[in-house]
Amino acid sequence: MTTNPRPIAIRWIVIGGSLCLALFFAFLGRQALHEREALWQLQMNKQAEAQRLALQSVQHGLRERAQLLAEAIAADAWVAELVRQASVLPMDDQGDLTRIRNQLYTRLAPRWRNMQVHRPFRLYVHLQDDARILLRVHEPQRFGDTQEAMRPLLLQALRTGDSRAELNLANNSIGIRAAAPLLINTQNGQRQVGAISVAMDMLEDLPQLDRDLGAGIALLLNAAADVGKQADHAPAWRLIQQTRPQAQIWLQANLLPSPSEGNSQRLLEDGGQHYLLSQLSMATSPQPGAPAMATVLTWRDVSELYAVHERDKRWLVVKWLLAWCGAEALLMILLRATRRSTQRLMQRQQSALHALNEISALSSLSGKEQLREALRMGANYFDMPLGVIGMIDADHYRVLVQVCPDTQLEDGQTFALNETYCSLAYAQDDILSIERMASSPYREHACYARFALESYIGTAIWVDGRRVGTLAFCDQQARDRQFDENEREFLRLFARWVGATLEREQQQQARQNLLERLASIIEGTDVGTWEWNVQSGATVFNERWAQMLGYRLEELQPTSVETWKHFCHPDDREPSERMLRRHFAGEIAFYDRQIRMQHRDGRWLWVQVRGRLSSRDEQGRPLLMYGTHTDISAARQREDAVIEARAFLQTVLDSASGVAIIATDPNGLVTLFNSGAERLLGYSSDAVIGQMTPERFHLPSEIDARAQQLSISCGHPVSGFQVFTHNVRNGESETRQWTYLHKDGGQRLVNLTTNAIFDASGQITGFLGIASDISALQQATRALQQSESRFRGLVANLPGVVYRCANDSDWSMRYVSDEILSLTGYPPSDFIDNRVRSFSSIVHPDDLPITYLANDSIARQETFELTYRLRHADGHSVWVREKGRGEHDAQGRLVWVDGFIWDISERKVMEDDLRLSQQLFSSAFATAPQGMALVAIDGRWLEVNDELCRMLGYSREEMLALDFQRITHPDDLGADLRNIDDLLAGRISAYQMEKRYLDKQGQVLWVLLSSALVRNAQGQPVHLVAQIQDFSDRVAAERAIREREHYLRTLLDNVIDAIVTLDDEGHIENFNHAAERIFAYSQTEVAGRDIATLIPGMASDTLRHGCASDQIREMEGLRLGGERFPLELAMSQISHQGQVRFIAVIRDIAERKRIEQMKNEFVSTVSHELRTPLTAIAGSLGLINGGALGAVPQAMAHMLSIAEANSQRLSALINDLLDMEKLVAGKMHFDLQRRPLKPLLELALLHNQPYADQHQVRLELHAEHDVEVRVDTQRLAQVLANLLSNAAKFSPAGAVVQVSLETMGDKLRVNVRDHGPGIPAAFHSRIFAKFSQADAGDTRQKGGTGLGLAICKEIIERMHGRIGFNSVPGQGATFWFELPRVDESET
């Protein structure tokens, strides 16, 4: 069990969440504290500000009052007049001055005193010139000084004539001083004569202020300013006045703010009380920026406010802590609740998974039971008692499997579909679920009425992409809870599993059926089967396979590939394995062979083995192979029989040299003349065939007599050749005796059998006559009888067994003489064709290997002699000697083995032996079917047999008087003599040669001569033994072939086209005269060279392709001198003597090309020359019709428009002609680019719609998708314009021309379909030809040059496409063109 990672995750969520919350609330709390603090500061600032403002306002009020006072006093004209008088007095006139001062005092003093009540102040009167004090009202005795007048304020007021007020600092006091000028009115306006100045002390107001503000007030003075010292010392502040005592203590304790800070405030704690200290600078210094001269300090007890503020702050912290705790608690609750619901969900999912897992693990059960078990689990899961899988077929619902508590449902029960809920689920794409049917929209459903099922969940089952039925669960109880997504998903998966199970079941069923069917087929076809594991060798055969070989399968167990090898014929194994290797290598699709298998009873069966590799292992090695065995012995035997019969017939015809066979055509002209006929009549077949009728060979008198006879019997004249055929026309044959006339004039009596030859339809196609020389036959028959009786007598007297056995697998005896009975105790008939026993079965088993030695001798065409034991019928062994020799035919094939077996357990073996050999030789010599002779070393004939005499036409006596040199063709004599020399010298033991003899008539006779030298016991040459076979026919045939070859070669040499034959690698073999003339090479120069020497563009590997395309191509040739020239090439492939050959027929087309080019250039020039005047004509007409030269009379306008239209048509024709010429000459430039086709089609439709409108035709495009092509867009537009204008032109008014685009493999096709009259069938072949239009009359009616389609064809072909059309006359036409599609991956 692995650790569940979830708790850890939750712990981290809790820790992380709490941390975040704490940080968040800490941040908010801090913000709130800050705000609180800021508010407090603001409050303090406001209070301080208020105090400062109060101070400033007091100060301001004082200044105003002082100024007002000064101005009010200065406004007194009397005072001004007095001052003026004073100012004009001489300085030493003290009397007048005192008077004036008195007057002034009298005037000012009462007012000053009155005002002292309100506010004590000092009043000064100043003179203008030096601001000298004229009078101090508050101190009249002091005057005339200028001390006070030195103040800048006063000087300024005197100078400018304006009144002023300012803060003034003097003598440890701070006050307000104001000055106002004294003005008198003169004739020249006002004149300033002096000034009034007022000074007030500020400090007197402080106690009052203290009361008003409820705050202590203190005044501090800058000591430096006070004494007029410069500020090079640190300012020293002195406390001048205070309303409450604290200030002094604080100053000493250094708790006060530095006055240099300017306007500021601070909170000060003193003795448990909190004070708000605020400072106000009195900026009375004339230099801005310099430290203030005085500051006013106010303080107020704010302890209560501070206490409230502190309390608020604490409360704030507590509030935020509480809020944080609350949030934490909420978070915990939320997490817990989420976790609980997730766990519930997971449990539910787990149970669904568990159920599904259980279901899928039900594989051990049978299909239906598996489904039932699954249903049960599903019902458990849903907690619904009823589960059902039903199949739906049309309107029926059939229960396939169900689970239900009672027997409410049964498997196989059928309902009408619309009576089930499943009809609803079946129609749904997904799950249908109903928790309470009574309140669902389906409560009217028939099923509810019938079964009262309240809750239902079901879905369709899909098999193989089709809905086949439903899976559903239901309950009669309503469900208190909705089906959740888990349950729905469970049902979906369940339904999918059911679908898959059903599908598997179906497939299994289908596979089972197929297997059974295959098995029955195999049984029915009587075929043996095998399955071979190539790697392990394990092989499984079916019963029939074993039966075929005569076994029961169990007898052969265990089977492997060795079983097969065991039964297979040894000769068939190796080729069979070769084929198997080729099959494994993939060279051949099937392993398919006929082999021999040994049956239980020892015979060999011919079996057709057919198989195929079905799988390979991971390394790609062959693994499993399946196949069949079919017994084809019977078929094989039939085949062999047919082959044998055919060979037999062939041999008969070939060897029928004793019978004349002559065939004729119905008119009697000879068509076949065999060698027998040649011999009998002395004519060569060449001279007769096709030249003569058989009448030539007959005595005319006999023919006449027969003609007369037939004429009489049938009542109408019969003559000439008819005498031979008259009686055979009805299909019967006729045999008569006739006299043949030999070429040399001799006569032969023959039996002539005539037959008519009929073809399959019963028509006579010729006649056949077979003539046999009766006298020769009689003689031969006699000779044969004599020979046989002589032979039999001879053999009967021989002291041993003479035999002849056939060259078959068992050396079966064809003849055994009677002596075998005495030698072995068995009758000869036992051995003939091995009827009862074979000869080898009586050979002593120990000596059997000895008899095999004979095979070697036979193979060397030598005589063999063996000594071995036979087992006599009565059990004893007999020592015998056998001497024999193979008889071979002309081709060297062994035909027979002849031999003699005699008992050597007796005496006089030597004598018998000698006698026997002599007799044997003489009998064989005499009766041999070929010429045989003994020839003396000097060439004289010592002995000749009858056949040789017959061949050469001499009698025996005549022959013996000759030597072979005399009758040998002079050209062959030398070779023959050289061979004999070689024999004599011992260089060779025998020789064989083809040579010519001259027969008695001097005719050449071709023979095959086999000659051997016989030496005596001392090794001296005695004589030659010669075998002579006539094969004139073969030589004649060869000569005919040579003549035919000569004839063909002559023919080849006389054709004008070069004909070159090539071997399969493209090397030149034959080269006719025309080829020599065209290429300037001679045959000997080019033989064996590559064709590329002549045609550089022709690689040997394209040869086959060239043939396959089967068309004439234009290529470039290369003459001997290096000159290149155009040629036309047609290739064809033939198979000659099993080898591939190519024949190239080549025509020099240089001249034709030159003429074509001349023609094209001519067309080009003419067209070009025509175009200039036409431009002028069309241009002039265009200008006139365009109204450039003014209006044209109505009557003329029509004619002129006709003229213009025709000049434009002519222009179009010339353009087309030039286009055509350019296309043909390859001068037209094609800019092929990759483009989507659909936009091009759309554009073409847009451009051609105006023209179509003229014919009231609408163009429509149908193209769903787009494809890319490689085209020249302008040229494509030209093609489309042509096709569209044609279609519009030939459509009836109001019709639609449809253009569609379709994809056909790697091509795409554009169709232009009209509903016009269609194209007459007669015109189909010419439609793309130049200057062709279906109807000449139409040309004028419809317009057009007749070149349009020809140009389209050229253009499309230049873009590697194809153009064509389909049309049924009367039903419109569809012109189409195809273009190769551009591959998507191509760039």
Add this chain to the structure above:
Amino acid sequence: MTELKRILHVEDDPSIQAVAKVALEAVGGFQVLSCASGQEALDQVQGFAPDFILLDVMMPGMDGPKTLELIGQLVDTARIPVAFMTAKVQPDEVAHYHSLGAHGVIIKPFDPMQLAAQVRQIWNQRNG
């Protein structure tokens, strides 16, 4: 930028010369001087001071491209637009004419009612 007024037209075929003259004068309202050969054009070009030169390509003696080359030595052809009139309008041929310094190519046979517009279009492209 001056106004397009004076056109020098070089064309050996008198018929086409006449048609083009009417087309340009009557339809386009231009002033046209027609020359029958390249040599005549060389003689006249400075005196006439054309705003636009229209040259036939194939002319006996001196062909259009040669005429253009020689005119270039007499007047500033960079300032005066030149167009060829020709029936040879394969894309590579057109490119060749442009490489010789032509500003436009008018295809023969031309539509006489459109000729003036075509000329004006080439002129506007040149000056626009």
